Amino acid sequence: MSLLPGLEAQLLDAATRTDPAYRPVQIRRRSRLRRPGHGRAGLYSVIGLLVFSGGAYASRGLWQPVLGNDATGHPTATHDAPPNRQLTHLSVLRRPQTDADRGIASSAALKAFRPQDGAIRTAAVRQLATLPNGAIAVLVPVDQRRANDTAYARRDDAKLCLAVVPTRGPMDPPICGPTSQVLVGEGLSVDVWNPLTEQQERGRAAAIRKAQRAGRLPVVTDPDASVRVDDDVVAEIEAATYATGGRGDRFVVNVVPDIVRAVRFFDLPGKPEVPVRGNVVVRQLEAGQSGATSWLDAKGRVLNADGVRVTPSQIAP
Amino acid sequence: MDLDDKDDDALLRLLASRPDAFAALYRRYERPILGYLVRRTRRADLAADLTAETFAGALEALRRDAGPSGPFGPWLFGVARNKLTDSLRRGYAEDGARRRLMMDPVLLSPGELSAIDRLAEDAHVHELVATLPPEQRDAVVARIIDEREYAEIAETLKCSELVVRKRVSRGLAGLRVRLEGNAS
Numbered sequence: 001m002s003l004l005p006g007l008e009a010q011l012l013d014a015a016t017r018t019d020p021a022y023r024p025v026q027i028r029r030r031s032r033l034r035r036p037g038h039g040r041a042g043l044y045s046v047i048g049l050l051v052f053s054g055g056a057y058a059s060r061g062l063w064q065p066v067l068g069n070d071a072t073g074h075p076t077a078t079h080d081a082p083p084n085r086q087l088t089h090l091s092v093l094r095r096p097q098t099d100a101d102r103g104i105a106s107s108a109a110l111k112a113f114r115p116q117d118g119a120i121r122t123a124a125v126r127q128l129a130t131l132p133n134g135a136i137a138v139l140v141p142v143d144q145r146r147a148n149d150t151a152y153a154r155r156d157d158a159k160l161c162l163a164v165v166p167t168r169g170p171m172d173p174p175i176c177g178p179t180s181q182v183l184v185g186e187g188l189s190v191d192v193w194n195p196l197t198e199q200q201e202r203g204r205a206a207a208i209r210k211a212q213r214a215g216r217l218p219v220v221t222d223p224d225a226s227v228r229v230d231d232d233v234v235a236e237i238e239a240a241t242y243a244t245g246g247r248g249d250r251f252v253v254n255v256v257p258d259i260v261r262a263v264r265f266f267d268l269p270g271k272p273e274v275p276v277r278g279n280v281v282v283r284q285l286e287a288g289q290s291g292a293t294s295w296l297d298a299k300g301r302v303l304n305a306d307g308v309r310v311t312p313s314q315i316a317p
Numbered sequence: 318m319d320l321d322d323k324d325d326d327a328l329l330r331l332l333a334s335r336p337d338a339f340a341a342l343y344r345r346y347e348r349p350i351l352g353y354l355v356r357r358t359r360r361a362d363l364a365a366d367l368t369a370e371t372f373a374g375a376l377e378a379l380r381r382d383a384g385p386s387g388p389f390g391p392w393l394f395g396v397a398r399n400k401l402t403d404s405l406r407r408g409y410a411e412d413g414a415r416r417r418l419m420m421d422p423v424l425l426s427p428g429e430l431s432a433i434d435r436l437a438e439d440a441h442v443h444e445l446v447a448t449l450p451p452e453q454r455d456a457v458v459a460r461i462i463d464e465r466e467y468a469e470i471a472e473t474l475k476c477s478e479l480v481v482r483k484r485v486s487r488g489l490a491g492l493r494v495r496l497e498g499n500a501s
Contacts, residue, residue, distance in 0.1 A: 002344045003351065003432050007369050007423055011343050011376065014418040015336035018380045116419065173416060181422065231402060 017116075063097075065107045067120050075142075078119040082141045083158045085179050089257040089315060092126050092139065092279040100127050105136035109163035112174055118159060119146035128280040129253070134167040137253045137280060139188075140174065157181075162188040162255055184310040185295065188255035200241050207240030252291035254281045257315050259303070263293040266306040321345070325389040332379060339379070343372055346390065349464045350397050352436035356462065357401060361433035362425060366410035369423045371397040373414035390469035446488075448495065453488035460485045 002008045068074035082093050106125050113120060121141040128137040140161040157178035165171055175188060182188050196204065211217035216233050256263065262273045263281050267290035274281050285291055295303040295310060304310045320328065320341040331338040350371055355364035375396050378384055385392030404410045412422070425433075446454055446462070452474075459470040460481070467478045474481060 002347050004347065004365060004368075004423070004425075004429060007365070007372075008340055008343050008347070010369075010420045011372055012337060012340040014373065014420055015332070015339040015376055018376065018418070019334075019336050175416060176419075178421060181424070231406075234406070 063102045063122055065110050065122065067110050068113050069111050073115040075113050075115045075117055076119045076146060077122045078143050078146065079123055080121065080143065082121055082124045086141060086158065089183050090279050091258050093124055097123060101125055103127065105165045106138050108165045109138040109140060112163060112171055116147050117176065118142035118144035128278060129282050131251050131282055136165045138163045138165060139255065160188060164253060182255055183257050183315055184312060185256065203243055204237060204241040207237040250285050252283050252285055254293065255279055256281060256295065259297055259315050260295040261298045262296040264296060266294050267292045329384065329389060339376055346393055348436065351433055353397060353463050354401060355433050355437045361430045363410055364433055365423045365425055367400050367404060370410060370412060370414055371400050373418050373420060377414050388469050388472055390465055391473045449488050449491050453484050453491060456481050456484035457488035
């Protein structure tokens with residue numbers, strides 16, 4: 001018996017999904033039986049809605065961004081509303097979707113999703129915040145039950161994903177967490193570094209070429225391959241990269257439920273408190289600093305002591 | 318024969334058709350890897366994160382046919398060592414492999430945290446082990462504390478199993494003398 005059975009189960013799950021013989025079962029929506037007359041009534045309802053809801057929606061049409069990309073595949077879209085649990089605790093999902101939510105940053109974020117992430121709830125995509133370095137944080141709820149693999153789709157805890165779109169340079173893959181974990185602060189938190197300047201990119205590329213010519217760094221053709229590299233080679237590449245400037249700013253982005261009005265970064269000097277705006281907190285950190293937080297409610301009461309996990313009962317409305 | 322009774326090589330061969338072979342490898346190496354990482358980080362939560370990332374990285378590599386060219390154990394410890402070094406450099410445990418495998422963050426109950434903490438050896442013994450000559454110290458740590466097989470240790474230390482056994486034996490004798498000295 002293992003010490004961490006939860007981790008063992010997740011690894012077995014991952015081993016099953018990555019098994020070359022494994023063929024995911026396509027999840028299909030069951031088509032509804034048509035009853036005589038209902039189809040026409042439905043058609044009239046749609047026409048009625050278009051007539052009485054005004055022209056704004058009809059003229060703009062449905063937002064149909066490109067989901068995924070040709071390299072990793074294209075996930076499907078769903079127009080279903082997010083589950084009640086997400087709507088209850090995240091006001092950002094209850095407000096109407098704006099043009100900014102459907103903007104360039106969100107479109108860029110959605111291209112990073114894969115079919116195995118689930119169906120994208122496009123009407124619930126929200127732009128959360130613009131970081132001081134110009135990067136944009138985007139919240140993307142997904143319906144994991146419609147992921148193209150059964151192991152992932154079996155989970156009944158709907159997923160929320162956070163993508164941070166930089167102003168330039170490659171984007172990190174979005175991170176996703178089940179709602180239950182996001183609501184207690186375990187799920188969506190990312191560290192964001194400033195992208196490299198062109199000069200830094202050139203410094204890094206030169207150092208990599210030099211190490212490869214010396215046979216100290218393997219040439220990798222698979223972008224997902226992990227290679228073992230000596231620490232001194234890494235240090236040399238980092239030194240060459242940042243010879244023309246520092247690593248730049250580092251930010252932490254946290255998604256929190258409605259009850260949290262401010263968070264306290266208790267590991268930072270002076271334990272600064274940062275107000276929550278639209279279910280998100282952004283804080284600049286120095287290298288090596290911890291982004292650990294405690295949560296405060298509207299009356300300034302601490303919901304969880306420093307370093308103690310929030311419980312679901314504490315965030316109940 | 319139960320999967321847990323098969324040796325590492327057999328489990329690696331089975332992995333192509335039996336995903337549960339990887340779970341058997343996890344069960345076999347979970348405590349040694351967790352123990353190795355908690356002793357070096359002194360933090361149960363970080364050790365659990367690094368352990369998860371180690372096994373996720375190992376699974377990714379095995380699926381790409383980029384697994385070990387020699388025994389599995391030393392190779393896995395090499396992966397763990399790399400993850401540990403990387404976390405020290407970054408200041409946090411990376412989760413790239415787990416994200417690519419769509420694994421959730423590791424959530425630990427108080428009981429699990431305590432169990433991981435118990436894997437860390439007594440600090441006093443650790444100090445005594447540090448006083449052993451380097452070759453004996455490495456052998457004792459690998460065999461007694463990390464609970465690794467003699468064959469794996471020999472592979473890592475580039476010597477024969479017999480030499481490892483002698484170093485462990487001499488190291489333990491040395492520890493005994495030091496403990497008796499402390500007691501008196």
